[in-house]
Amino acid sequence: MKTFHHLLFMILLSWLVLLCYWCHTAATAGDEASFGVNNNIKCIDHERNSLLKFKRGVKDYCGILSSWGNQDDCCQWHGILCSNRTGHVIMLHLHDNENQFTCLEVLREINLSGNNLSEATDWIQTINNIPSLRVLYLDDCELYPVIPSSLSYNNSLTALRVVSLQSNHLNDTPIFQWLFNSSGNSNQIEYLDLSDNSISGHLPSAFESVHSLSYLDLSGNSLSGFLPSAFESMHSLSYLDLSYNSFSGFFPSAFENLHSLSHLSLSDNNLEGPIPEYFRNLRSLKVLHLSNNKLHGPLSKIASCLCNLQKLDLQGNIFTDDMSDVFQALSVGCTNEPLLEYLDLSMNQFWGSVPNMISSFSSMRELDLNGNHLNGSISQGIGKLSMLEVLDVSYNSIRDTLNHNHFLNLSNLRELYLSDNHALMVNLSAGWVPPFKLNIISLRSCKLGPSFPDWLLTQTNFSYLDISDTQLSDKIPASFWAKSLSSNLQFLNASHNKIHGVLPNLSATFDIDSVIDLSSNYFEGSIPSFLGTYASSLYLNDNMFSDATHLLCPRIGNTVLWDLDLSNNLLSGKLPDCWMKFDQLQYLHLENNKFSGNIPTSIGDLKQLNYLHLQNNSFSGDLPARLENCTSLLILDLGYNSLTGYIPPSIGIAFNDLRLLNLRGNHFFGRLPLSLCQLSNLHLLDLAINHISGTIPDCIHNLTAMIKGGSDYLVSVSTSLGKEAISPYEETAVIEWKREQQKFKDTLAQVNYIDLSSNELEGEIPDGITNLTGLISLDLSRNKLRGSIVSNIGQLILLEFLDLSNNHLSGVIPTSLADVSYLGTLDLSNNNLSGKIPLGTQLQGFDPSSYKGNPLLCGAPLRKCPGDKPPNGESMIHQEEHGNDDIYPGLYISVVLGFIIGFWGVCGTLVMKTSWRHAFFRLFDGMKDKVYVMVVVNIARAWRKP
Template sequence: MKRLDNLCSLESLNLMSTNLNYKFNDIIQSFSKCPHKALTSLQLSENHVWGSIPDNIGAFSFLRVLELYENQLNGTISQSLGKLTMLEGLDLSYNYLNGTLTTTHLSNLYKLRDLNLFPNTEIVVNISANWIPPFQLDTLILKSCKVGPYFPRWIITQKYLSEIDISNAGISDTIPISFWNSSLWPGIRYLDMSLNMIYGTIPDVSIIFDNLPQIKLGYNLLEGVIPSFLRNNVSTLYLNNNKFSKGLIPFLCPHIQTPLSDLDLSSNLISEKLPDCWSYFDQLIHLHLENNNLWGGLPNSMGALNQLGGLHFSNNNLSGSLPASMVNCTSLVILDLANNSLIGHIPPDFGHSLRNLVVVTLQSNRFVGVLPTSFCYLSFLQILDLSNNYISGTIPRCLYKLASMANTEDDSSPLLGYYLGQNPNDDARVMWKRNEQTFGRSYSSPLGILSVFVDNNPLTLLKGIDLSNNKLEGHIPDGISSLIGLKFLNLSRNNLTGGIVSRIGQLTSLEFLDLSHNRLSGEIPPSLTQISSLSILDVSYNNLTGKIPVGTQLQSFDALSYIGNPGLCGAPLSKCAGDEAPAITRIGDGKQDTKDDFMLGLYISVVLGFIVGFWGVCGTLILKRSWRHAYFRFYENTRDKIYVIWVVKIARAWRRP
């Protein structure tokens, strides 16, 4: 780092995004020979500056702005920071700082207006709850710092705050009533205290908001009645993943138009009838009420939500049929009514009216009737899940018209991409490879830090059809092979007949295919071997016959993927007839063969010689009497001669002196 002491009169130094790679202390030392540090603004953000905030930072007594965000600072913050009495803005966000921030750092910063330390997860904010700061902040961002376990009550002294973010800060405490009764609310624009363990109730106080704030209190332990004041003149309200249990009807029936555009009350303990007051919320763009115990029917006033892009009512106990007025929700992009008790027919003009639908998940209800052909005209549709219903009839042959599914993953719906770009907090729950997963906007933070509560699966790249566990019959339409962008196709547990589409191999992006528990017949098409991306395949319990095609990974699936088809054979099932390997003839080296032949001839000769010799003599003696008498006379004479010779020899031996 070149010395800057010849620029002692320099008041503002802005080197943002210049690929600096120096230790921060070395940069500060470059001004060491300047008798007076005249700098009022030092902006080094979006570089590779590293090290700690050193002691000599206190020499820059005129400094008003210190911006070091998105660097690689990895040390502590010196208490000399407290000497910067003129400091108005301090932004150290997106670094790796550690250590403890105390009142010593802040007590003399009388003019401080903006403080941002997110997301330095190793910084401990050790400030007494009763401390009275000398400053009045406009922005306070301590997200992901270690602020808790106690609620930072010193915030209540701030009168001009417009942005407060103390989310994911380890707070395990109640919110004091004095916080809600403080004077900070008229100017507030953003309040985020989510991802803590804040418990207790929120009093229903009278607060006037002037700036349509965003209020996020999700992922805590708040309980009791949903506070009605939080929907007055508020643009965004997240109370999801808490323990609120009542107050839905007064909250949703204000008898006055509200400006709410984003409302999330999901994953609570609300057990009430869904009220018919939606005409007061005609500005809503996202509505999340899933994972509660709501009951009753979908009210007709839902039709007033003509700007609604995402409707999420899954995992409740809603009943009745889809209201006819829902066709007025022409802005719908994501419709999720899964896991309820809805009945009746799907309106035949459903696809003609709601032309912007990209995600439709109606699974696990009690819908009956046929699948409307109007679905074929949903050109932006990427996910259709009607599984676990009582839908009958045939699969519409016009499915090939689903333009978005007919494109590859690189040509995903521009409508969905735009929608998620404008509404990054919306998402969709999808059955993906037999597990329910959340898909939303794909993004990553500059430090790669993602909340454990946020899925990072890109919804824009997912395309699929799930019509499983219904009463569908007839053939699988050939046009389904034109939907080459499909990632999953599940037609299992129906009454489908005929063969598997011969050109199914054109679905080269397919990762999940389940055709099990139908009455499909014929052979498995050889083109299936062209799908190299398949990770789950199930064609079990049909009437398929013939040999399983050999190629790619079809043999890598276990036998459970194919069982229940008595006429099916080939790996990984048993071998097909005619597949037995021919007998193998051993061909030796000539010498071994010659030796084996010789030994065999020798054994045969010995046996034959014995038989011929034995019966040649004995047989003759038995059959011819004269020869037999002569033989025995010869035998007796020979015996007598031998006896006489041995007796004479013994006598002579005794007579010898």
């Protein structure tokens, strides 16, 4: 009964806090209310009864509530404020004097969590006057920014033991001054939760005097600096959470004495270095969270004595241990089997294999080793972990073949992540029925095929299935579509295989927000309508589908599709005019098919459409006027069709958020509309290969998005289910880049590009185009442009591609062009340019073909200009060449004279002097005889050897 009375009091106290603000609001709105004033509106019966129950449950020593019940109308009672319009009690005003709450001696706990106290102030003094208060919960009360000074320096709450102020906006130290003031309750608080506030700076020294704390949560703030030494005196501390702050440096020695600590969380800080060896002595630890720091090993030194550990989270550090050593350390020294239930070692640099001793961790429920360097095998001992619910070894380099022994007793397994182990094969024998029913199956890039695995047909509860890039080259069994797809399916990805066959047209139902990705296979025939009935994202691109009528013109109701990709198929004929049924659509890819006829007018019903890709089909006729209703368009890609007519004059007004406009390779004619200049967010403009005439608008400098070096306008869809993203979608576009069609994905947002080539444009290049300093590619070739190249073209410092060829440009090449250091492709050919090519390594490095067809142009790499003096180096070479010509005759004479003198100096002497000649030949004969004797003797010795 006492608890019930306390609850009633807390409810009424919360009214006290909130309704003062409501009262003020009601009064200003004309809803007059007053205390104890007669009016025609009487209080509501059930509110009167509640007030009386409250009175009976409170020891009102001061008689504050003595008037309650004397009259039937509770609006006449002391401290009650009612609305004159509705009769509801809208305020309790019970603090006529500052000491009245000292009469409420039974009040020990206040819980006002979840109320908005941001503009209420009376609760401050109310709490100050309750000396018996032991428990205070003000969670999520919009307290901002600090505890007011009237409470900060209060000394009367000497009984306070439990304080929870989490999820507010507290950001200053008065909160600590209130909690730990010297004459109050500094050594009494046992439970303190200030998590998810905005407290910044270093922890105050006041913590050093708090010896009674057993629970402290400061997570989710902006605390910084080194971990303080204040914790060394908190011998009673059993729960400490400092995660999601900005603490840095190494572990302090202060933690060494926290022998009562059972829960320690320091995740998401900037801690570095090894985990101290004194952690081996913290034998009470049951939960240790150190994820997302810069900690390194060896881990095995500290793990060997933590036998009571139930949760260990080291995700996102730089540990480099052999995985076998880690499991050995976690099990050695423990007299019984390890108690570990949750082990997260993901996103580190562990290597090796999952060892046999894994079987001893019988309590394990979740094992996460993803994102490491595991390059060995997985022990079959893992199949003995009957409690295991989550197994994640994805993003490693495991080389093994998993068979049914690896899963033998995993009856509780619900989530299996093996993705991105390219040398890992899953080979479960045909007919084997797994003991588990999985919710999440992630096998991307493992070796699963070539046949569709039988064991997958037994899994009928999964909400997530990723078997993409698994070397499947089979048909998907009909029973998979009819039975395996459960009603809670959210994600199915079988893309990038060689799956073939026809998809059945079923009445299957699944989650209304599901993602289906069957792209990059060999599916053919018609696309069944059931795929679009419930899916929110449908990727069927890069297949061989030939008919999409049922999908694109559903018979019943509107679809929930917001992303549809049918590109790169064999779809043909007219596009159905049923787009009013796709009112949620944001992404539409139909490029690279064989669609023909006019673009349907109902395309204008796609009010939320962001991306429209119809490139490389055979659409004809004018653009439908209703297309201008698609005001959310970011990308309009209609290139390489047979569209005709004028570019809509209001295009820059209707699509003012447009980032990419591609009308390339059509039959548009007429002048460029001036409204194009209003596309201030445009990054890619491609109107090449049309019949556009007139001049380039002078206002082109208003395309201000091209002043910057890139943008973030492309949205990557990334929702998640469990640990996996359930949508792999990233926006792509194929554009003409450096004379080749290239597909841009991640880098598309970084390209600033203008291509107006192969049209009939006249006039001069506007000077303002050089203001677009973020331009990377500019192609104005094959037009009828006249005049000179703008002199300050060197302002386009990021330019990589410039083509002004096949125009009627004249004058000199601006010297500033030599300063464009990124320029990789330049074509100025077939104009009327003259003069000398500006000197600089950039322009001289291009092939002469970049300048051909300009007869009056000279200078390297073309012919020399008249009157050019050779460079110093070239002059020296010529001098050396001429000098060599002068030297050659003397060299020849010297060689001949030397030969004559040398030859006849020796041979002439032998001819003229007989005694010398005889002596020379005798010497020669003697040498010959000696050589002959040596050869004969050596041959004889060789024959005598056995």
